[in-house]
Amino acid sequence: MIVSTTLNELNQQLKQRRRQFPDEKIGLVPTMGFLHDGHASMMKRAKEECGYVVLSVFVNPLQFGPNEDFDRYPRDRERDTAIAENNGIDLLFMPSLEEMYPKKPLTKVLISEVTERLCGASRPGHFDGVGTVVSKLFNLIRPDRAYFGMKDAQQVAVVERMVFDLNIPVEIVRCQTLREFDGLAMSSRNVFLNEGERAQAVILFKALEQAEGWITEPGMTAPELKKRLNAFIGQAPLAEIDYAELLEYPDLSEPGADMELKNYPHALIIALAVKFGKTRLIDNRIVEPYGGA
Numbered sequence: 001m002i003v004s005t006t007l008n009e010l011n012q013q014l015k016q017r018r019r020q021f022p023d024e025k026i027g028l029v030p031t032m033g034f035l036h037d038g039h040a041s042m043m044k045r046a047k048e049e050c051g052y053v054v055l056s057v058f059v060n061p062l063q064f065g066p067n068e069d070f071d072r073y074p075r076d077r078e079r080d081t082a083i084a085e086n087n088g089i090d091l092l093f094m095p096s097l098e099e100m101y102p103k104k105p106l107t108k109v110l111i112s113e114v115t116e117r118l119c120g121a122s123r124p125g126h127f128d129g130v131g132t133v134v135s136k137l138f139n140l141i142r143p144d145r146a147y148f149g150m151k152d153a154q155q156v157a158v159v160e161r162m163v164f165d166l167n168i169p170v171e172i173v174r175c176q177t178l179r180e181f182d183g184l185a186m187s188s189r190n191v192f193l194n195e196g197e198r199a200q201a202v203i204l205f206k207a208l209e210q211a212e213g214w215i216t217e218p219g220m221t222a223p224e225l226k227k228r229l230n231a232f233i234g235q236a237p238l239a240e241i242d243y244a245e246l247l248e249y250p251d252l253s254e255p256g257a258d259m260e261l262k263n264y265p266h267a268l269i270i271a272l273a274v275k276f277g278k279t280r281l282i283d284n285r286i287v288e289p290y291g292g293a
């Protein structure tokens with residue numbers, strides 16, 4: 001595995017590889033590091049589907065708000081390097097802040113509408129930062145396929161829309177969420193949960209399981225489902241709900257308030273963001289009440 005920390009090295013490596021294997025598919029797994037088994041499963045999938053796989057590890061300051069956890073976001077370069085190596089990564093790109101943003105960026109990629117709800121509403125500017133850094137990574141690496149985890153389903157919807165709108169020649173691959181033994185979605189931020197918070201954090205998964213069942217009840221509507229979700233999560237005393245929403249996926253529009261969800265003619269996302277202490281967790285489930293297209 002080659003480790004590149006500069007754009008120059010990255011460029012040289014990719015140029016050489018493309019010269020040697022012009023028909024090979026290049027995969028990109030973009031991450032902010034502190035890798036876990038969810039990332040490992042994306043790396044493995046990328047390796048199965050592409051001849052050459054680049055893993056990027058970069059904690060992108062543009063996607064953190066002023067009062068968010070950029071400084072305390074967990075980082076471990078040595079561990080990440082070992083995990084990348086063990087999962088078949090060919091090129092690990094780990095740039096510094098100065099390398100990625102040598103000047104204050106005056107250009108941003110702004111995606112509207114799909115960014116206006118859920119995490120976009122709770123974290124103003126977050127998806128401008130994601131759109132900007134993901135565009136930079138796509139321009140630098142020019143991957144054929146890029147792998148994104150569905151735990152961040154809104155991010156997937158945003159990146160897919162950006163790629164569609166700007167005709168960026170990359171295929172976005174949706175990767176399933178990996179879970180801990182009790183159902184908690186794997187996340188680099190889980191490390192911040194204390195014992196009590198960790199025990200209660202499973203309420204997100206349980207709420208999603210419940211909600212999937214409620215959707216099939218005759219007469220169930222979006223407002224009633226959201227009411228039940230809020231009450232269910234409220235049973236965990238340490239849980240502070242940021243949002244518990246039901247929207248269409250991937251466009252994230254609001255379903256009609258009086259429409260029965262049972263045979264709803266569009267995929268729906270049950271999306272949750274819940275804080276435990278200082279740690280904000282997200283999770284979701286996508287359901288296709290009409291049985292899928």
Ligand code: PAF
Nearest residue numbers: 030031032060130133152
């Ligand atoms: O999902 C993440 O880890 C980040 O948002 C991404 C896509 C690497 C951009 O910084």
